[in-house]
Amino acid sequence: MAKQMQRASPAMVEKSLSGVKFPANRQDLIAKAQENNAEQSIIDTLRGLPERSYNSPIDISKAMGESMAEPAAATSEGQRGLAAASEETRERVAKMGGEASVSTATAVSAAEVQKYLKGIDYPTDKKGIVDQAQKNGAPNEVISILNRIDDQQYGSTTDVSRAIGKIL
Numbered sequence: 206m207a208k209q210m211q212r213a214s215p216a217m218v219e220k221s222l223s224g225v226k227f228p229a230n231r232q233d234l235i236a237k238a239q240e241n242n243a244e245q246s247i248i249d250t251l252r253g254l255p256e257r258s259y260n261s262p263i264d265i266s267k268a269m270g271e272s273m274a275e276p277a278a279a280t281s282e283g284q285r286g287l288a289a290a291s292e293e294t295r296e297r298v299a300k301m302g303g304e305a306s307v308s309t310a311t312a313v314s315a316a317e318v319q320k321y322l323k324g325i326d327y328p329t330d331k332k333g334i335v336d337q338a339q340k341n342g343a344p345n346e347v348i349s350i351l352n353r354i355d356d357q358q359y360g361s362t363t364d365v366s367r368a369i370g371k372i373l
Contacts, residue, residue: 213247215266215315216370219363221247222265228258234265263316266366270314315369318347319362328360 213221221243222234229237235251254268321343322334329337335351343351354368 213244213250214370214373215262215269216367217244218247218250218265218269219262219366219370222262228260230258231256234259262363262366263319266314266316266319270317315366315373318343318350318369319366321347322362322365325362327362328358330358331356334359334365 218238221238221241223241225234225237231251231254234254235248238247238251250269254265255271257268259265259268318338321338321341323337323341325334325337331351331354334354335348338347338351350369350372353372354365355371359365359368
């Protein structure tokens with residue numbers, strides 16, 4: 206049976222890159238993650254990023270979102286997309302409403318969501334975040350994601366990104 210590559214969330218990647226100096230290229234990111242003893246799924250996710258210069262964690266999240274939106278690579282058995290996913294992932298997808306829901310969820314990255322959070326005065330709660338996103342014209346997919354974050358106080362955009370990372 207082929208080993209399944211698991212994608213790390215943007216929040217996990219950001220945590221593993223603690224101390225990275227920006228701008229950084231893909232190899233710099235991989236080296237820092239290895240130095241910080243990151244899990245293999247994080248290293249694999251970083252290896253899948255385009256080779257370019259990244260100026261912030263938001264740039265990395267955007268690149269992760271772009272690469273997640275591309276068609277899934279075929280496994281050695283020739284499976285693609287959901288068929289190639291682990292059983293746990295397929296079960297989670299079924300609970301979310303099927304494969305179409307996964308496309309929507311993975312096509313929207315934490316960085317994409319952050320675009321609609323301009324103007325928030327932190328700290329704020331989930332309602333404040335959703336309200337600001339609606340004021341900023343966020344599409345339904347973004348509002349749906351924000352409605353699923355934990356109902357708590359958020360002190361910064363990083364806190365919100367981490368909450369989104371748990372969902373995506």
